[in-house]
Amino acid sequence: MNPFDELVREVRQFLQRVGEMINRDLTSLPVSKAQPRFGYLAVPLHSVMREVTNIDSILEDVAERFEFKYLQRPRLVSGFLNFDVNPREYSKLVIDAALSLRERYGYSDKCPRGKFLIEHTSANPLHPLHIGHARNAVLGDTLARLLRFCGCEVRTHFYLNDCGDQVSYAVLGFDLVRDVAYRRIREGRKPDHVVGLIYAVTCTVAEIKRLNREIKSLEKVNPERANELRGELDSLVAAVNRLREQDPELVDMLVRALGPVDDLDLEAKRITRLYEQGDLEVVKKVREVVNLVVEGFRQTLTRMSIEFDSWDWESEVAVYSGKAVEVVRQLFRRVPNFVETDEGGAIVFRADKYAELLNLWDELGLPRSLPRAVLLRRDGTTLYLTRDVAYALWCFEKFNPDRIIRVIAAEQRHPQAQLRVILHALGYPDLARRVVHYAYEMVVLPGVKMSGRRGEYVTLDEILDETKRRVRDLIRDRFSSQEELDRVSEAVAVGAVRYALVSVGPLRPMTFDWNKVINLRQNSGPFLQYTYVRAKSILEKAGVISVMHYQVPEELAPEEVDLVKLIGEVPEVVAKAASDLRPDYLAEHANRIALTFNSFYEKYPVMRADEPYRGFRLALVEAVKICLSNIMGILGVPTLERM
RNA sequence: GGCCCCGUAGCUCAGCCUGGAUAGAGCGGCGGCCUUCUAAGCCGUAGGUCCCGGGUUCAAAUCCCGGCGGGGCCGCCA
Numbered sequence: 001m002n003p004f005d006e007l008v009r010e011v012r013q014f015l016q017r018v019g020e021m022i023n024r025d026l027t028s029l030p031v032s033k034a035q036p037r038f039g040y041l042a043v044p045l046h047s048v049m050r051e052v053t054n055i056d057s058i059l060e061d062v063a064e065r066f067e068f069k070y071l072q073r074p075r076l077v078s079g080f081l082n083f084d085v086n087p088r089e090y091s092k093l094v095i096d097a098a099l100s101l102r103e104r105y106g107y108s109d110k111c112p113r114g115k116f117l118i119e120h121t122s123a124n125p126l127h128p129l130h131i132g133h134a135r136n137a138v139l140g141d142t143l144a145r146l147l148r149f150c151g152c153e154v155r156t157h158f159y160l161n162d163c164g165d166q167v168s169y170a171v172l173g174f175d176l177v178r179d180v181a182y183r184r185i186r187e188g189r190k191p192d193h194v195v196g197l198i199y200a201v202t203c204t205v206a207e208i209k210r211l212n213r214e215i216k217s218l219e220k221v222n223p224e225r226a227n228e229l230r231g232e233l234d235s236l237v238a239a240v241n242r243l244r245e246q247d248p249e250l251v252d253m254l255v256r257a258l259g260p261v262d263d264l265d266l267e268a269k270r271i272t273r274l275y276e277q278g279d280l281e282v283v284k285k286v287r288e289v290v291n292l293v294v295e296g297f298r299q300t301l302t303r304m305s306i307e308f309d310s311w312d313w314e315s316e317v318a319v320y321s322g323k324a325v326e327v328v329r330q331l332f333r334r335v336p337n338f339v340e341t342d343e344g345g346a347i348v349f350r351a352d353k354y355a356e357l358l359n360l361w362d363e364l365g366l367p368r369s370l371p372r373a374v375l376l377r378r379d380g381t382t383l384y385l386t387r388d389v390a391y392a393l394w395c396f397e398k399f400n401p402d403r404i405i406r407v408i409a410a411e412q413r414h415p416q417a418q419l420r421v422i423l424h425a426l427g428y429p430d431l432a433r434r435v436v437h438y439a440y441e442m443v444v445l446p447g448v449k450m451s452g453r454r455g456e457y458v459t460l461d462e463i464l465d466e467t468k469r470r471v472r473d474l475i476r477d478r479f480s481s482q483e484e485l486d487r488v489s490e491a492v493a494v495g496a497v498r499y500a501l502v503s504v505g506p507l508r509p510m511t512f513d514w515n516k517v518i519n520l521r522q523n524s525g526p527f528l529q530y531t532y533v534r535a536k537s538i539l540e541k542a543g544v545i546s547v548m549h550y551q552v553p554e555e556l557a558p559e560e561v562d563l564v565k566l567i568g569e570v571p572e573v574v575a576k577a578a579s580d581l582r583p584d585y586l587a588e589h590a591n592r593i594a595l596t597f598n599s600f601y602e603k604y605p606v607m608r609a610d611e612p613y614r615g616f617r618l619a620l621v622e623a624v625k626i627c628l629s630n631i632m633g634i635l636g637v638p639t640l641e642r643m
Numbered sequence: 644g645g646c647c648c649c650g651u652a653g654c655u656c657a658g659c660c661u662g663g664a665u666a667g668a669g670c671g672g673c674g675g676c677c678u679u680c681u682a683a684g685c686c687g688u689a690g691g692u693c694c695c696g697g698g699u700u701c702a703a704a705u706c707c708c709g710g711c712g713g714g715g716c717c718g719c720c721a
């Protein structure tokens with residue numbers, strides 16, 4: 001049920017009649033929203049008017065005989081045919097639709113259908129989730145909720161990168177301070193925060209060692225360059241000192257233990273290699289660390305109401321299964337002319353040449369220039385991309401989704417494009433087209449470059465805690481129960497953070513701004529929550545659980561008509577958001593409903609109004625509540641009874 | 644150098660795909676509204692060369708071409 005679409009249909013019927021009179025097809029003319037002062041819907045007739053001079057009288061003629069149901073007779077103004085709704089009929093249609101469909105209101109046959117596998121967040125299991133991962137997680141989870149609302153079959157997956165050198169640094173460090181680390185966790189520190197600190201220190205110390213070696217070798221040959229590097233060294237040492245402040249005992253111990261290890265990079269690579277080979281000892285150690293971080297992820301994601309259907313371990317799906325190596329072998333077999341051995345001995349797939357030859361740019365949505373894709377290192381180990389291809393194949397084999405939506409930072413455009421080209425080259429052009437890279441731009445901190453390796457980031461936990469703290473200060477007096485105060489502050493904080501991250505188009509680079517996240521006013525999660533509570537409160541005080549009967553009054557207030565229109569648009573907005581994968585459309589629409597509802601709320605009494613106003617307004621309020629609740633459900637902004 | 648994204652009010656952004664009338668929100672500013680359904684609200688007001696220059700069109704923030712500015716990628720990292 002899509003009330004707005006009913007209006008468009010009526011407009012087109014009218015246009016068809018007019019078209020019959022002048023022997024033209026007018027039904028394909030665009031029907032768009034009019035500027036409010038001209039009506040609700042508008043059709044530009046400029047081109048028709050140039051050729052049909054007596055269009056006015058024809059319109060008059062047709063309008064005279066046309067049976068308008070939800071619309072009023074249109075007016076022709078400066079080349080636009082403007083329609084407005086018939087308030088009484090249309091409110092009936094809209095409100096009945098909302099009240100009868102309830103938690104399903106918003107669904108329509110314009111919604112996309114199919115089976116989706118959404119892979120999102122997929123942060124490296126080395127450190128806590130930070131604000132950038134939060135954008136990813138909230139986008140991915142919101143898309144999943146949106147498509148599920150549309151009736152699609154949706155699975156959410158977290159791809160766990162447990163292979164690769166980065167994990168090895170964390171494992172290496174963790175092994176050296178295991179006892180203290182566990183003590184911290186027992187003391188209540190989140191495990192991902194503990195590992196994150198260890199990882200950052202280990203990486204930074206490794207870099208210091210690397211730099212020291214370089215300086216030593218340069219001292220004689222190029223003293224100036226050596227001096228430059230000493231400057232960098234200072235900043236690294238400063239970074240370690242900053243990290244030390246978080247936990248002097250642990251960091252000191254770790255730095256001492258790392259001291260004797262000559263070449264940390266070599267040691268990390270050794271761990272990587274053994275892990276890929278399935279060395280039991282190493283597997284146990286890596287799993288231990290990764291599981292600790294995952295436990296931390298889970299805690300944070302649960303706060304955000306984000307759940308996954310599956311946690312896919314890269315080592316399992318791509319490496320131990322032999323799939324990644326198989327990818328390389330198959331490429332050799334199928335497209336030998338495009339697989340080369342690099343001077344250094346690495347195996348390279350010429351994705352650039354392959355795409356060029358088959359002219360795949362539009363078909364696979366590739367950027368016009370593609371780098372070549374390295375598949376295997378000189379030592380024969382796989383790279384992320386290779387394993388990623390294997391992972392995509394695994395997903396298709398296991399679940400056969402119509403689409404795999406992968407929420408991955410925009411900076412990974414090239415490897416994601418290479419992945420599609422490789423799938424194509426492997427003989428799966430269809431699968432290549434079904435992989436969607438849902439790109440989003442980074443979140444930047446004002447003035448700071450976030451770096452996981454240096455431990456420089458604002459964690460999602462901190463953001464949630466700080467937002468919650470501010471909310472609590474604000475509403476402390478309204479709650480006698482500490483428990484309820486805590487529950488409400490938490491829900492408001494989650495709503496605020498989720499809304500802030502999802503209300504901006506994904507491709508816009510975002511500057512992290514505390515003022516925006518903790519904005520509790522308009523255009524925020526809390527504003528929706530507040531408005532929802534107001535609506536709910538009216539219905540409760542009126543003793544109405546659900547409106548059954550109401551009469552539409554003769555005259556409606558402008559705010560009431562505006563609300564009806566916005567409610568009627570909900571299915572349209574849902575379908576558009578789902579097909580374009582733009583959850584921000586929903587945030588905007590919910591905000592508009594809330595703004596209009598609050599204007600209405602100030603001006604017109606509901607409970608104390610006389611019939612038929614009381615009944616009608618109660619129905620309208622309930623319809624608003626349904627819309628807000630449905631959209632908030634998709635956005636993951638919790639609804640509350642009180643706040 | 645090549646490719647991708649972004650450029651709209653002091654600030655954060657929507658609108659661009661699919662061209663349409665006097666370009667919209669929020670924040671911040673200024674001025675008002677709490678014995679009446681939650682003031683996290685509401686009302687009013689100020690604030691714009693839609694980065695610049697061409698082109699297409701009856702019509703351009705929107706489409707095309709060329710610039711400029713910011714960010715990103717072009718790794719045997721992920």
